[in-house]
Amino acid sequence: MSRLDEKIALYKSEMKKLGLDYDAELLAKITKSIGPSIYKVDAETVSGSDERELATVKNNFLIKKLGLNNGPDLDEAISKVLEKFGKSNRSKYRPIFYYLLVKELGQESKY
Secondary structure, rough: OOHHHHHHHHHHHHHOOOOOOOOOHHHHHHHHHOOOOOOOOOEEEEOOOOOOHHHHHHHHHHHHHOOOOOOHHHHHHHHHHHHHHHOOOOOEHHHHHHHHHHHHHHHHHHH
């Protein structure tokens, strides 16, 4: 099993722990699109309490990568995703976070 496949398996098991249904193919595509950051401990997760990091997710992923317009709907989607993870969950894996944002905003066609 490749390192990427191991990471995808980890994210799938985390989705099951969170009790979330998921599209395995979409999760794999999003994971691949993130690139090598998933292999770095600090970059692999999203800090839900760090406003700068959430702004980076919004600007770099939602606006630049997905091509969405900045607005309150993006902040609302980020808040909803944070609720799904739970505030006490420290393992907010970036691929899962992005996957949930894509689903929340109906952007599956971008993948």
